[in-house]
Amino acid sequence: MNAKFWLCGLAFLGTAAANAQDLTITNGRIIDGTGRVIERGSVVIRGGKIASVASGAPSAAAGRRIDAGGRTVMPGLIDAHRHLVTGDPAKWLGDVAPKELQEFLDAGFTTVLSAIDPPPIIEARKAIEGGKLKGPRLFTGTFLPVAGATGPPPADDPARTDPSRGPRNGPAAPAIPREATIQQVQAAKRAGYDYLKVVLVSTPNGPELDTLKLIVAEGKKVGMPTIVHAVSVIDTLTAIEAHPDVLVHTPHIGRLDEDPYAIRKIVEAKIPMTSTLSVFGPHFGHENTPLFRDAKPFPWHTLSSAGQGPVNARLLVNNGLVSYGYGTDTQWPPKETLLDELRELDLVFSPTEIVTIITQGAAKSTLHPAEIGTLEPGKFGDVVIIDGDPLTDSHALLHVTTTIKGGEVVFQAKR
Numbered sequence: 001m002n003a004k005f006w007l008c009g010l011a012f013l014g015t016a017a018a019n020a021q022d023l024t025i026t027n028g029r030i031i032d033g034t035g036r037v038i039e040r041g042s043v044v045i046r047g048g049k050i051a052s053v054a055s056g057a058p059s060a061a062a063g064r065r066i067d068a069g070g071r072t073v074m075p076g077l078i079d080a081h082r083h084l085v086t087g088d089p090a091k092w093l094g095d096v097a098p099k100e101l102q103e104f105l106d107a108g109f110t111t112v113l114s115a116i117d118p119p120p121i122i123e124a125r126k127a128i129e130g131g132k133l134k135g136p137r138l139f140t141g142t143f144l145p146v147a148g149a150t151g152p153p154p155a156d157d158p159a160r161t162d163p164s165r166g167p168r169n170g171p172a173a174p175a176i177p178r179e180a181t182i183q184q185v186q187a188a189k190r191a192g193y194d195y196l197k198v199v200l201v202s203t204p205n206g207p208e209l210d211t212l213k214l215i216v217a218e219g220k221k222v223g224m225p226t227i228v229h230a231v232s233v234i235d236t237l238t239a240i241e242a243h244p245d246v247l248v249h250t251p252h253i254g255r256l257d258e259d260p261y262a263i264r265k266i267v268e269a270k271i272p273m274t275s276t277l278s279v280f281g282p283h284f285g286h287e288n289t290p291l292f293r294d295a296k297p298f299p300w301h302t303l304s305s306a307g308q309g310p311v312n313a314r315l316l317v318n319n320g321l322v323s324y325g326y327g328t329d330t331q332w333p334p335k336e337t338l339l340d341e342l343r344e345l346d347l348v349f350s351p352t353e354i355v356t357i358i359t360q361g362a363a364k365s366t367l368h369p370a371e372i373g374t375l376e377p378g379k380f381g382d383v384v385i386i387d388g389d390p391l392t393d394s395h396a397l398l399h400v401t402t403t404i405k406g407g408e409v410v411f412q413a414k415r
């Protein structure tokens, strides 16, 4: 990737200044994300961070005032598992990113975790932070292999076609030399990524767990958490042996209702888990054609996941899972994706639980809960104003009227 090209590309991205702002929201029904609801309250943001959340009028207002008109005021939404760079990576930042990143803000998403994307994602994050591009806060992960290839890559999506659907026969995958893995961790750090992302599909007596353990250990040395894709119960149990920082999927292959031992092991690992339930169920397009994420034909041989993902999620939460967060694993527009994910979450979670899942839970899945996910003094001034009550109807989350990021209004619905 040519650095000069990216500098040139940025010149076309406009001049919007993303100065941290002061802002006061009054007359809101505040859902602060900690479980507290203030029927008529105010939020004051100073220097981009929340200064106060109070009942009634603020004692000391700051900056621009927004009258919420009695609407819901809650933390900005968070998607803790996306893939953002679409099409030709060299053209994405200049041609596609401005529109697609704004779509997140329009849908109320103030933070997005990119689980794997090529280097233009790092440039996008810098441009957002520098005020040259509008978009959500980005946290970024890059791919690290845990084994050599055993054959051609699967034609299907790995989130759906894990070999554990059938008996795990076949040969062990070849190991990657330790030195190569260590170098890959260091390269990921140099490139500016936040997380090491591992796709764990273990082979019989294969090297995957040992390599994952090495990645976790090397990541710790350079301050990079390891986030793991494990979509079957078998691989989730393998993954937790390496103590990674986040499980970026709900296991949806394998029945936890038949496996209390596995439930206990996963819960006791105390690792935040990200939902991505909508990857597994069919969605129906305008012509009633079954689709799965990113509008590909639905693979009916994986249909059991549509039910097993939500069932497994509910069982883990009922048994004390440390945190469950919203994530979608798509490249689909954020609002359509939200509708799809809500459809799955609604099967097994209450609206109140879903509000926690898409704010505080997702913040934990990014490993930044001290900065985002609730409306509390000191956190970023990331706030959405919503028509309706998401505590009784999760679909109210689709009706964002105002998005505020770091005290700056980044979306305002036309009235």
Ligand SMILES: [Zn+2]
Residues within 6 Å of the ligand: 081, 082, 083, 115, 116, 329
């Ligand atoms: Zn993914």
